[in-house]
Amino acid sequence: MIERRFRPTFYAAAAVDAAAAVYAPYGTIEVDHAGPAVRVTANAGIDELALADELANYVLGATVEARGADAERPA
Amino acid sequence: MAQPAPISASPVHLKLPLALYPADALLGAAYVLLDRCFVYLDEPETGRATVTLRAKPGAASTDVAGEFLNEALAQSWRRAILADNRASIEMISARAVSGAAGPPGLDDLLAMETSDQSAFDDPLGIAMSWEDKYKKKSEAAGEKGSKP
Numbered sequence: 001m002i003e004r005r006f007r008p009t010f011y012a013a014a015a016v017d018a019a020a021a022v023y024a025p026y027g028t029i030e031v032d033h034a035g036p037a038v039r040v041t042a043n044a045g046i047d048e049l050a051l052a053d054e055l056a057n058y059v060l061g062a063t064v065e066a067r068g069a070d071a072e073r074p075a
Numbered sequence: 076m077a078q079p080a081p082i083s084a085s086p087v088h089l090k091l092p093l094a095l096y097p098a099d100a101l102l103g104a105a106y107v108l109l110d111r112c113f114v115y116l117d118e119p120e121t122g123r124a125t126v127t128l129r130a131k132p133g134a135a136s137t138d139v140a141g142e143f144l145n146e147a148l149a150q151s152w153r154r155a156i157l158a159d160n161r162a163s164i165e166m167i168s169a170r171a172v173s174g175a176a177g178p179p180g181l182d183d184l185l186a187m188e189t190s191d192q193s194a195f196d197d198p199l200g201i202a203m204s205w206e207d208k209y210k211k212k213s214e215a216a217g218e219k220g221s222k223p
């Protein structure tokens with residue numbers, strides 16, 4: 001089991017919920033809003049670290065897109 | 076969505092002060108690198124962020140760490156410039172928008188007050204004819220000149 005803390009300084013709570021729903025087919029995703037923490041336990045045959053990292057990237061992307069931040073530097 | 080692939084790269088941990096690198100700048104820099112690495116942001120103690128970067132296959136964690144720092148610095152600097160020049164930017168934008176509105180339309184002209192009282196108001200005296208404006212002065216000058 002891997003635990004990640006998605007602090008409100010950086011991450012949106014709605015993005016955490018969305019990521020948990022997206023990655024639920026690959027393992028058990030427990031969202032503790034009080035933490036705020038997410039505990040990831042991968043299904044058999046799935047790399048747990050990869051699942052936690054993919055979930056963290058999803059949360060970050062969803063947070064930035066929800067904020068509408070000008071994150072993408074113009075080319 | 077593809078099944079998460081195993082990760083072999085070792086992570087790089089960065090400790091950054093939030094006073095120099097605001098949370099928005101770190102998020103922006105992380106977003107730029109999402110296609111090349113896994114990013115996890117945390118604030119274990121107030122005012123100090125830790126950034127964990129793990130490269131995806133085909134990239135090196137140290138390379139993406141360097142890129143992350145450069146991008147975070149650029150984003151922080153851009154935000155500082157924006158904050159310093161916010162008043163000027165808003166003024167220029169407001170002028171551009173008002174200029175783009177063009178001449179008044181029919182509705183604007185119909186809404187204008189054109190009653191008898193306001194139609195001939197001339198508080199600055201610009202509707203006065205040349206003769207009316209200079210007549211008294213010339214007459215006064217003529218009267219002065221005629222006096223013994």
